Amino acid sequence: MEKILLIINGPAYGADETFNAIRLANALTRRDDTQVTVFLMGDAVTCAIAGQKTPDGYYVLDRMLKTFARHGGHIACCGTCLDARGLTKEHLIEEAPRSSIDELAAWSVQADQVLTF
Numbered sequence: 869m870e871k872i873l874l875i876i877n878g879p880a881y882g883a884d885e886t887f888n889a890i891r892l893a894n895a896l897t898r899r900d901d902t903q904v905t906v907f908l909m910g911d912a913v914t915c916a917i918a919g920q921k922t923p924d925g926y927y928v929l930d931r932m933l934k935t936f937a938r939h940g941g942h943i944a945c946c947g948t949c950l951d952a953r954g955l956t957k958e959h960l961i962e963e964a965p966r967s968s969i970d971e972l973a974a975w976s977v978q979a980d981q982v983l984t985f
Contacts, residue, residue: 894936
């Protein structure tokens with residue numbers, strides 16, 4: 869089983885890289901040969917804010933992350949980055965708990981591949 873860690877830094881909206889990173893994470897979870905973790909840092913922690921409202925036909929990142937988790941993906945949010953944005957667990961989807969840089973360091977060492985966006 870290939871362990872893949874995606875580290876996402878970009879804002880929830882306005883950056884195609886963030887959207888495409890979550891698309892890739894979802895595609896990877898549909899494979900039988902991967903175990904995928906997404907670590908949201910910087911402005912990317914806003915991807916996990918629950919109840920996002922976007923224009924009709926526009927992607928909704930909290931829903932995409934829930935799909936990712938439902939298919940076996942693991943999500944974590946940088947606690948320092950959440951604090952800097954005034955976000956608490958009450959703001960986030962249940963599937964995206966608070967984490968730490970130490971946990972990210974451990975996952976980085978354990979991963980077969982680390983992808984950054």
